[in-house]
Structure formats: structure tokens, C-alpha cells
Amino acid sequence: MDDNWDLVCDTYQRALTASDVESKSDPENEPYRSKYRARELLREVRALLGPEEDDEAARLGVVEFRLGVNHTETEEMSAGEEHLVKAARLLERCRLSHDCVSVYIQAENNLGILWADRGEIIIAQTYLESAESLYCQYMKKIGKPPLDPDEHFTTEEQRLTEQERAKRFEKVYTHTLYYLAQVYKHLKQDEKAAQYCHTTLQRQLEYDGYNPVEWAINAATLSQYYLGKQCYMEARHCLSAANVILSKAGQIPSPEAAKETDEAEQERLDHLSQKKAEIARCWVKYCLNLLADARKKLEDNIGELDADLQEELKAERKKQEDEKEKGRKKAVLFGSSDVYDSILAVEEKVDCSLPLDFKEAREVFLVGQNYINEAKEYFQLDGHVTDHIEVIQDHSALFKILAFFEEDYERRCKMHKRRVDMLEPLCKELNPQYYLLVCRQLQFELADTYYEMMDLKVAIGNKLDELDSHTIKKINSLVQAAIKFYEMFLDSLRSPDKKFPEKLEEDVVRPALVAKFHIARLYGKLITTDAKKQLENMQTSLSYYTFLVDYCAENEEAIKSVETELELTKEMVALLPARMERLRIQVSSFS
Amino acid sequence: MAPGTRGDPLDVTASFSSPEGDAIKVFVRVRPPMDQSLAGGDGDHGLCLSVLNPNTIRLHSKPEPKIFTFDHVANTDATQESVFSGVAKNIVESCMNGYNGTIFAYGQTGSGKTFTMLGPSDSDNFTHNLRGVIPRSFEYLFFLINREKEKAGDGKSFLCKCSFIEIYNEQIFDLLDSASTGLCLREHIKKGVFVVGAVEQVITSAAEAYQVLSTGWRNRRVASTSMNRESSRSHAVFTVFIESMEKINEIVNIRSSQLNLVDLAGSERQKDTHTEGIRLKEAGSINRSLSCLGQVITALVDVANGRQRHICYRDSKLTFLLRDSLGGNAKTYIIANIHPGSKSFGETLSTLQFAQRAKLIKNKAVVNEDTQGNVS
Numbered sequence: 001m002d003d004n005w006d007l008v009c010d011t012y013q014r015a016l017t018a019s020d021v022e023s024k025s026d027p028e029n030e031p032y033r034s035k036y037r038a039r040e041l042l043r044e045v046r047a048l049l050g051p052e053e054d055d056e057a058a059r060l061g062v063v064e065f066r067l068g069v070n071h072t073e074t075e076e077m078s079a080g081e082e083h084l085v086k087a088a089r090l091l092e093r094c095r096l097s098h099d100c101v102s103v104y105i106q107a108e109n110n111l112g113i114l115w116a117d118r119g120e121i122i123i124a125q126t127y128l129e130s131a132e133s134l135y136c137q138y139m140k141k142i143g144k145p146p147l148d149p150d151e152h153f154t155t156e157e158q159r160l161t162e163q164e165r166a167k168r169f170e171k172v173y174t175h176t177l178y179y180l181a182q183v184y185k186h187l188k189q190d191e192k193a194a195q196y197c198h199t200t201l202q203r204q205l206e207y208d209g210y211n212p213v214e215w216a217i218n219a220a221t222l223s224q225y226y227l228g229k230q231c232y233m234e235a236r237h238c239l240s241a242a243n244v245i246l247s248k249a250g251q252i253p254s255p256e257a258a259k260e261t262d263e264a265e266q267e268r269l270d271h272l273s274q275k276k277a278e279i280a281r282c283w284v285k286y287c288l289n290l291l292a293d294a295r296k297k298l299e300d301n302i303g304e305l306d307a308d309l310q311e312e313l314k315a316e317r318k319k320q321e322d323e324k325e326k327g328r329k330k331a332v333l334f335g336s337s338d339v340y341d342s343i344l345a346v347e348e349k350v351d352c353s354l355p356l357d358f359k360e361a362r363e364v365f366l367v368g369q370n371y372i373n374e375a376k377e378y379f380q381l382d383g384h385v386t387d388h389i390e391v392i393q394d395h396s397a398l399f400k401i402l403a404f405f406e407e408d409y410e411r412r413c414k415m416h417k418r419r420v421d422m423l424e425p426l427c428k429e430l431n432p433q434y435y436l437l438v439c440r441q442l443q444f445e446l447a448d449t450y451y452e453m454m455d456l457k458v459a460i461g462n463k464l465d466e467l468d469s470h471t472i473k474k475i476n477s478l479v480q481a482a483i484k485f486y487e488m489f490l491d492s493l494r495s496p497d498k499k500f501p502e503k504l505e506e507d508v509v510r511p512a513l514v515a516k517f518h519i520a521r522l523y524g525k526l527i528t529t530d531a532k533k534q535l536e537n538m539q540t541s542l543s544y545y546t547f548l549v550d551y552c553a554e555n556e557e558a559i560k561s562v563e564t565e566l567e568l569t570k571e572m573v574a575l576l577p578a579r580m581e582r583l584r585i586q587v588s589s590f591s
Numbered sequence: 592m593a594p595g596t597r598g599d600p601l602d603v604t605a606s607f608s609s610p611e612g613d614a615i616k617v618f619v620r621v622r623p624p625m626d627q628s629l630a631g632g633d634g635d636h637g638l639c640l641s642v643l644n645p646n647t648i649r650l651h652s653k654p655e656p657k658i659f660t661f662d663h664v665a666n667t668d669a670t671q672e673s674v675f676s677g678v679a680k681n682i683v684e685s686c687m688n689g690y691n692g693t694i695f696a697y698g699q700t701g702s703g704k705t706f707t708m709l710g711p712s713d714s715d716n717f718t719h720n721l722r723g724v725i726p727r728s729f730e731y732l733f734f735l736i737n738r739e740k741e742k743a744g745d746g747k748s749f750l751c752k753c754s755f756i757e758i759y760n761e762q763i764f765d766l767l768d769s770a771s772t773g774l775c776l777r778e779h780i781k782k783g784v785f786v787v788g789a790v791e792q793v794i795t796s797a798a799e800a801y802q803v804l805s806t807g808w809r810n811r812r813v814a815s816t817s818m819n820r821e822s823s824r825s826h827a828v829f830t831v832f833i834e835s836m837e838k839i840n841e842i843v844n845i846r847s848s849q850l851n852l853v854d855l856a857g858s859e860r861q862k863d864t865h866t867e868g869i870r871l872k873e874a875g876s877i878n879r880s881l882s883c884l885g886q887v888i889t890a891l892v893d894v895a896n897g898r899q900r901h902i903c904y905r906d907s908k909l910t911f912l913l914r915d916s917l918g919g920n921a922k923t924y925i926i927a928n929i930h931p932g933s934k935s936f937g938e939t940l941s942t943l944q945f946a947q948r949a950k951l952i953k954n955k956a957v958v959n960e961d962t963q964g965n966v967s
Contacts, residue, residue: 116877124877178884182877185887197888204881214882217903221888224900228892281901288899385778386914397899426780433691433847434783496688 008048012063012153015041019070032074039070045153058099061090062149065107072114084111101138102169103149105131105176112179116186125183131176145169170207174200194225198238202334205245213275216246219334220282227289232352235286240346241334242279246272277378280371284394287350287368291361291401294354298404305404314356361405368398385430389438392422396445413456419449427485432492440492444511447485451518454478454525472527479522486515486522503555510561513548517565520544520572531587535580542576545569615923616662617946618678619648621931622703623667639933642666650940651933659943667931671720674707675727678924683731686833686848687739691921693851693913694724697945698928699938700823700857707926708854709808724926725829725852729800732831732850743837750834752791753800755807757814758908759825764814765789766807766827776911784912791832804829823857826909851913925949 015038023034046063050056068083087107095104108131116124138146145165151158160168181196201219204210223238249272297313300306334343355361372395379387396419403415427442454475461471493512494500504512523541528534548569552559559566621642640650648664650657663677682692696704710722736749755766756774765771767790778784794800811827829852837844878886889904927946929939 113877113879175881178881179877181884181887185890190891193887194891197884197891200881200884208881211882214885218885218888221885221892221903224892224902225888227900228898275903278901278903282903285899285901292899381780383777383779385780385783394899429780431781431783433689496690 004048006155008045009153009155011041011045011048012150015039015045015066016150019066019073035070035074039067039074042067042070057090058094058103059152061087061100061107062103062152064090065103065110065149068107069110072110072117077114077118081111081114084114095134096138096141098142098144098146099152101134101142101146102172103152105134105172106149108134109172109176109179112176112183116179116183121183121186125180125187128176128180128183132173132180135173135176167207170203174203174208177203190225191229194222197222205241205334205339212245212249213272216242216249216279217275219245220279223282224285227285230289230293232286232290232354236347236350236352237334237343239279239283239286240343241339242282243346244339244342246276246279273378277375280374281391281394283371284368284375284391284398287364287371288394288397288401290352290354290364291368291398294356294361295401295404297354298356305407310356313354317353317356355405358405358407361402365398365402369395372398381426385435386438389426389430389435389442392426393441393445396423396449400449409456409460413453413460416449416453416456420446420453423449436492440489440508440511443485443489443492444515447482447489447515447518450478450482450485451522454482454522458525467527476526476528479525483519483522486519490515504551504558509558513551513558513562514565516544516548516551517562517569520548520569531583535583535587538576538580538583542573542580545572545576549573615925615949617925617927617949618663618665618674619659619661619927619929619943619946620665620669620674620703620707621648621667621929622706624930624932638931639936639939640929640931648943650936650943652936652940657940657943659947661927661946671707671710671723671727674926675724675731678926679724679728680731682922682924683728683735683850685922686732686831686850687735687835689846689848691849691851693853693921693923694728695853695855695923695925696724696928697855697925698857698942699930699935702928702930702935702938702942704854704857704926704928707928708852709804725804726797726801728850728852729797729804729831732833733797733800739835746839747835747837750836751794751800752832753794753803753830754786754789754791754832755803755827755829756786756789757811757825757827758912761908763789763908766810767792767803769810769813776908784914786912794831800831826856827854828852828909828912853909853913855909 018034018041019038023032023038026033026035042063046060046067049059049063064083064087068080068087071077071080071083084107088104088111091100091104091107094100108127112124112128112131114124115121115127145162146169148160148165148168151160151165177196178200181193181200184190184193184196197218201215201222204215219238220242223235223242226232226235226238250268298305298309300309333340350364350367351360355364372391375391376388378384379391381388399415399419403412406412406415423442423446427439427446430439430442432439457471457475457478461467461475464471490500490512493504493508520541523537523544526534526537528537548562548566552562552566621640624638638651640648642648642664643658645663645665646660648659648661650659665674665677679694682694686692696708698704706721706723708723708725710719710726732751736751739747740749757764757766763774763776763786765774765786765788771788774786774788776784777787792803794803807827807829811825815825831850831852832847833850834845834847837846885904889902892900892902925946927942929935929942931939
């Protein structure tokens with residue numbers, strides 16, 4: 001009997017080696033050679049075991065499970081299914097026992113994969129959810145780390161330690177959750193899928209050897225999902241954890257120090273700095289969205305800060321927030337005890353509730369700006385043009401939203417000036433041959449920024465008793481600059497023979513028509529004492545307004561994208577000729 | 592090492608974007624069955640598809656046949672010359688006008704990609720009647736250059752350079768320098784994306800271009816045997832940089848463009864077990880390896896609409912290299928090669944679906960405009 005048992009164990013071990021180790025070096029034209037050998041060995045094991053009696057059921061179940069996996073790995077799905085189902089049947093009665101629970105769950109995991117591969121997600125879901133609940137049941141009722149399947153074929157002294165058993169069993173369950181995450185994703189239950197991804201990450205942190213860089217990037221990516229759902233607390237938690245775990249991947253030395261190390265190390269460090277910069281960019285988006293949502297909440301119907309609303313929201317926040325957060329927090333925390341405090345420390349650096357005044361907004365802004373600088377360290381203009389520009393665009397966006405919270409118009413104007421200063425040099429240098437779309441974005445944003453500055457200067461001017469020449473000069477130069485960039489944008493739409501398209505592409509209809517509308521308005525804002533000049537400007541303005549009306553008459557589908565503008569435009573087209581006529585009479589009566 | 596999904600040709604769609612007015616065009620080419628007699632024995636009908644007209648193809652799927660419409664569908668009897676005129680002529684012409692141009696060949700191994708792009712595989716002789724799109728593009732390019740030169744006299748000059756690289760397993764190899772190892776990609780504010788250190792060879796005639804092409808092609812074959820790179824899993828990118836200088840009244844007008852000719856990796860499922868990444872792409876499948884958790888999360892982030900977010904796993908080397916020539920001033924054609932035999936049904940279906948998706952892709956980068964506070 002003992003000899004027989006040694007033979008059984010030996011054969012089983014050989015099957016494992018063939019399947020897991022040797023198969024990796026199988027030749028390209030015989031990819032399954034070792035897997036087939038493993039299969040033969042497993043069949044031998046089965047033959048050597050006794051009949052299906054109670055004491056052999058567990059062992060037979062393990063062999064059937066291994067055979068099932070072997071068949072699915074060699075693309076024999078229905079045979080694989082048969083073995084896995086048989087394994088489950090053999091183990092059914094003892095599935096909650098210390099001997100069988102792990103292999104039973106693994107059989108169900110594999111049946112889940114198998115049915116998902118067949119496109120039957122619902123069936124896969126049944127198996128996986130059953131595995132999930134068996135785990136919970138087992139942990140609640142018994143809890144003692146169960147036997148690993150392969151332990152059924154080892155001698156007494158080869159048995160694993162309790163600790164190792166627990167580790168392996170937890171890993172099996174982590175996989176169940178990970179497969180469920182995918183199942184829910186396929187079933188379009190995104191929220192559930194995200195929750196399972198989150199738990200998978202959490203368990204990796206708790207039990208598994210994980211790759212810190214990969215883990216950090218996954219957590220950072222998950223934060224972007226939460227941003228989409230406006231769950232800032234969860235997003236912040238993921239990002240903080242990403243920072244902490246990435247820092248475990250090794251110190252990132254200064255570029256000078258890095259030069260001295262060898263090539264592979266260099267590459268690793270480059271990879272690391274890139275990932276660090278990527279996570280920084282996720283943080284930037286966090287700050288941007290938080291600020292943008294706050295603005296949306298606070299603005300009145302003309303897009304200005306609503307002070308009454310501000311008071312109201314502040315009072316409300318005090319009342320609610322504390323209780324609400326406590327409840328949610330439990331569900332989503334990362335961290336074994338050793339990293340928990342570090343994560344908390346990162347979290348404390350930025351708020352996760354909407355900022356309600358300039359002071360609070362500025363704090364979020366500053367955090368965002370820090371991460372902008374961190375991202376720029378890696379994404380330098382020379383070498384990473386597109387990424388660099390995206391980071392700068394985010395920086396500009398941060399300033400833009402911060403300006404919303406600023407009450408002083410002069411200071412607000414200065415913030416927009418900062419945007420101009422960072423965007424304009426890029427726009428000038430960038431070659432539209434390769435970066436046409438980015439060029440357009442920059443041109444449009446610059447035009448809009450100048451336009452906004454012009455509006456602010458006009459508002460400042462209106463408060464004065466009389467416009468001084470300095471303000472007039474300032475307004476006019478802002479108008480010119482805005483027009484210049486709108487025109488550059490419009491020119492980029494022209495064909496190589498410089499013709500403006502008769503029909504605009506869907507994705508540029510709105511910006512192109514808005515550009516025309518704004519140019520028309522800008523010509524109306526130019527200040528001059530020369531009546532003839534003024535007439536000219538009005539004429540130009542009218543021609544832009546007319547373009548808009550004509551275009552929408554020709555292309556009715558464009559109307560819906562510029563409804564408000566079109567309405568105003570029509571008014572102006574009706575109004576301007578009369579105004580011009582009056583001016584003409586004035587001019588002639590003076591001459 | 593598993594090829595993973597990053598080099599998967601399907602990823603290309605993620606960053607295809609169209610320049611104004613020019614969505615990506617798709618040309619489907621059906622190759623003749625290997626051997627007529629074999630085709631007869633290939634099941635009841637032998638063929639799994641029929642070309643209904645020059646734009647439409649019908650796939651005999653059960654229970655309902657599927658109809659696909661493309662910019663052009665070339666049947667088995669299409670000549671190399673007709674494929675060239677249908678796809679490449681226009682693109683070469685617009686390259687002369689300063690646009691960037693890109694032609695991709697996509698399809699499973701054995702569907703005729705190499706035949707379409709290069710010609711019969713056993714000959715290095717590009718004067719052959721059956722030579723493919725690439726040699727014909729060279730000829731046409733230099734024909735146009737010479738014509739321009741004749742018209743403009745000394746006033747206009749041209750400089751053409753070419754490079755030939757291979758992307759395998761997310762690593763870049765220079766096919767014109769067989770000693771090269773992993774090159775990297777960089778972006779330059781004036782020059783766009785380029786491969787650092789790639790050999791750029793000056794060419795002055797079609798014959799010289801053939802020379803460069805066949806050297807590179809030979810290196811690719813050597814690498815695939817001696818260094819264990821499978822050519823069916825690598826992308827090959829041949830790029831011609833065209834620069835013209837025109838002197839008009841002491842003002843020098845420089846125009847530059849690039850023409851990318853790309854032989855994509857085979858689209859078929861690999862038959863070994865290390866390709867979980869590819870399988871994940873199919874709707875219903877589950878990934879065994881925990882390391883792909885990120886893909887699930889990325890997919891979740893992708894659905895969130897309209898909000899600012901950053902996705903950390905984006906670029907594959909191929910899409911990065913071609914990003915700018917796709918995203919701006921570029922004309923792009925995909926040649927989807929398919930095999931009509933019924934055994935290839937699954938691959939053909941997925942190729943046609945890929946091609947159809949590529950057609951739908953719209954500009955990714957939109958002009959941002961804040962509607963608030965502008966109308967007042």
C-alpha cells in the first residue's frame with residue numbers, strides 16, 4: 001500500500017511539473033506536448049486510486065479537477081467541462097469541509113471561466129457567485145485554513161504550514177472575485193464590477209505578492225472611474241494608496257544619479273518616473289473635477305458665483321457630511337495596517353468635499369498645481385510633446401476654474417493672463433502638420449481666454465466714470481488678440497488651396513460657428529473715436545453675423561448646436577444696419 | 592513572454608482619428624483560394640462569402656447572412672495595379688501636396704497582406720508584374736517628383752529619405768540596421784513622433800527605394816528565424832519622408848510630409864496558451880491572469896462620459912508612432928485582406944468587423960469650448 005501511495009504521489013507531482021514547468025518550453029509547432037503528457041500522468045493517478053468510496057472521493061475530485069483544467073488549457077472545452085462537473089459532483093457532499101473546500105471553489109472558478117469563454121456569461125456568473133458564497137460560508141462556520149488541492153498527494157512531512165495554506169486559499173478566493181469583476185463588467189453592471197476590482201486590489205494588498213507599480217497604476221485608474229461617478233472620497237483614497245504603494249517600488253533618484261547606473265536600471269527608473277507622472281496626472285484630474293463640480297454647483301444663470309447659494313451650501317455641508325462619510329468609508333478602505341497610516345497622511349493633504357469659496361478652491365488648486373509640476377518633470381516638452389501639452393492644458397484649466405472663485409476682476413484677469421503665458425508659446429512653436437488637432441485646441445482656448453479678459457476689462461471700465469486711454473488701449477489689444485486666434489483657428493479648417501469648407505465637419509461645427517459669432521461681437525467691442533473706422537468695424541461685424549445666419553440657412557442641422565448664438569445673431573443682423581445708417585448720417589452731418 | 596494586448600493590432604482603433612473630411616477609408620481585398628481543387632473540398636460551398644458589388648460583401652453566416660459595406664471591395668480577380676490605383680495613388684498624390692499618408696494592411700496570416708503590400712514573397716525583384724502596393728508607390732512617387740522637377744526646373748528640389756522599422760512585443764527594431772536593439776520613440780514639437788536613432792536612408796529613385804526595402808525585408812526574415820521573432824506577430828512600418836523646396840523670388844518654401852506603409856501583425860488568434868490578452872478582447876471571455884485587472888478597470892473608466900479623466904494605459908508603440916500622422920493632416924487607408932475559404936470564416940468575420948469599426952472612428956481630440964458665460 002505504501003509503495004503504491006508513493007507511486008501515486010510521484011506520478012501526480014510529475015504531472016504538475018509537466019503541466020506548469022515543462023510546458024513553458026514546448027516547441028512552437030507542438031504547443032501542448034507537455035500538457036498532453038501531464039494528462040496521461042493524471043489518468044495514471046486516477047487508475048491507481050481506489051473506486052469512488054468516501055475516503056477516496058476527495059482525491060478523485062482533485063484529479064478530475066486537474067484533468068478538467070488540463071482539457072480547457074488544451075482547448076478541449078466540452079471534455080474539460082465534463083471533468084470539472086464530475087469533480088464538483090464528487091466533492092459536493094464534502095464541499096464545506098477542510099479537505100475539499102479549496103478544490104471545490106477552484107473547480108467552480110474554472111467552470112466560470114469555461115462558460116464565459118463560451119459567451120454564456122450568466123452561467124459563468126452562477127458558478128462564480130456560488131464559489132463566492134461557499135467561501136463566505138466556510139470562513140464563517142469553520143475558518144481554519146483548508147487543505148490545498150495538491151496536498152492530497154503529498155506525504156505527511158510535505159504538508160504546508162497553516163500560514164501557507166491560508167495564503168493559497170485566500171488567493172483562490174481573490175481570483176473568484178477578480179473573475180466576478182469581469183463577469184459584471186460584461187453584464188454592464190459597472191458599479192458592481194468596480195466594487196469587485198476594488199476588493200481585488202484590496203486583497204492583493206492584504207495577501208498576495210503584488211507588483212507595486214502595477215498595483216499603483218490600477219488603483220490610480222480606478223480613481224478615474226470614481227471621478228466619473230463624482231465619488232471624490234473613493235477617488236482620493238485610491239490615489240493616496242497609489243502614491244504610497246508606488247513609493248514602495250523604490251526610490252526614484254535624481255537624473256544625475258541615474259546616469260551612473262547601468263542600462264537596465266536606467267530603463268526601470270524611467271518606467272518608474274513615467275508611472276509616477278501618470279499618477280500625478282490622475283491627481284490633477286481629481287482636482288480639476290472637484291473644482292469644476294463646485295463651480296457648477298455655485299454658478300448662477302450667467303455663470304457667475306452665486307453668493308446666496310454659497311451660504312446655503314456651506315450650512316448644508318456642516319450638517320450632513322460627517323455622518324454620510326463615515327458610513328461610506330468603511331466599504332472602500334485599502335490597507336493593511338502598515339500602509340494605512342501613510343495613506344491617511346496623503347489623504348489629509350486635500351479635501352474631498354466640494355470647495356465653496358476662494359480659499360478652499362485655492363487649496364485644491366495648489367495641490368493640483370503641485371501635481372502638474374510633478375507630471376511635467378517626466379512629460380517634458382522635448383520628447384513628450386502631446387503629453388506635455390495635455391498637462392499644460394490642465395494647468396490652464398485649473399487657473400480658469402480658480403478665476404471663477406476670485407471676486408476681484410483685476411486679479412481674475414491676471415489669472416487668465418497666466419493661462420495665455422503658458423499656452424501662447426506652445427501654440428507658436430507647434431507644427432500643425434503633425435499636431436493639427438492640438439493646435440486647434442490651443443488656438444481656440446487662447447482666443448477664448450483673450451475674449452474673457454476683454455470682457456473683464458470692459459466690466460472694470462464700466463465701473464469707472466470715464467474710460468481712460470490706458471484701459472481703451474488694453475481693451476482694444478485684447479480684442480485684436482482674441483480675433484487673431486479665432487481667425488487662426490478658422491484658417492486651420494481651410495483646405496490646402498485656402499478655401500473655407502462649405503460644409504463643416506460635425507466635430508468642428510460648433511467651435512467654428514462660435515468663433516465666427518465671437519469675432520462678430522469682438523468687432524463690435526473695438527473702441528475708436530474715428531467714426532469711419534467705427535463704421536468699418538460694424539460692417540465687418542455684420543458680415544460675420546451674416547455668415548452665421550447664411551450658414552445655418554444652408555445647413556439646417558447646424559442650428560441645434562448654436563441655438564442661443566443664432567438667436568442673438570439674428571437680432572444683430574436686424575439691428576446693425578439701422579445703427580450703421582444712423583452713424584452714417586452723423587458722419588455726413590459733421591463733414 | 593506573452594504578447595499581451597498592447598501590441599494587438601485591434602488597439603489601433605483606439606487612436607485612429609480622422610482629419611477633416613477624411614474618415615479612414617477601407618478597402619477590402621478578397622484573395623483567391625490557394626488552389627481551386629482544394630477549395631472544392633472545403634465543405635459544401637467551399638467559399639464563405641460573395642462580393643455583391645464593388646462596395647458590398649456578403650458573408651454566408653447562419654442563420655442570417657451578414658452584409659458589409661466598405662469604400663471598395665475588390666474580388667479575387669482584382670489585379671495588383673487596380674489595388675494600387677484604388678488605394679495608394681491618391682495618397683501618394685496628397686503626400687506630394689504636403690499631407691501625411693498612411694496605408695495599413697490588416698488581416699490574418701495567409702490572407703494576402705504581404706502579397707498586397709510587396710508582391711510574391713519569393714522574389715526580391717520588384718519589376719515583377721505582380722509587385723505590390725509599396726513598390727508601385729515608389730514608382731509613382733518618383734514619377735510625380737520627376738514631373739514636378741521638369742515643370743519647375745531648378746526652382747524646385749526634393750529630398751526623400753526612408754526608414755524601415757519593426758515593432759515586436761512592444762519593442763522597436765531597426766530593419767536597416769540589423770545590429771540595433773530596442774529603440775525608443777520620442778516626440779518633437781516640430782517633427783512630430785520619431786524613432787530615436789533609426790537609420791534614415793536617402794533615396795533618389797524607385798530603384799534605390801527597392802534596394803532599401805529588400806534589405807530591410809531580408810533582415811526581418813533573418814530576425815524571425817535567428818532571434819525567434821515571429822513575423823506574423825510583428826508590425827513592419829516603412830516610412831518615406833518627402834521634403835520639397837521651392838524657391839520663388841528668394842523666398843524658400845519648404846513642404847514636408849511622410850508616407851507610412853504598414854504591414855500589421857496577423858490578426859488571428861494565436862494557438863498557444865499565452866495569449867490571454869487577445870482573448871479578453873472578445874466579448875464574453877474571462878482573463879485568468881490577475882495582472883490584467885487594469886484592463887477591466889480601464890474599460891470601466893472608458894464608459895464614464897463627458898468628464899475629465901486620465902487613463903494610464905494608453906499607448907501601444909504602433910499607435911504612438913502613427914498617432915500624429917493619423918490625428919492631423921493625414922489621409923489613411925486600410926486594406927483589409929480576407930481569405931474566402933469557409934475554414935477562415937471566423938477570422939474573416941473578425942477582420943470585417945475590425946474594418947467596419949475603423950470606419951466609424953471619429954476625431955478623438957475635440958476642440959474644447961466652454962459654453963458658459965460666453966454669450967452675453
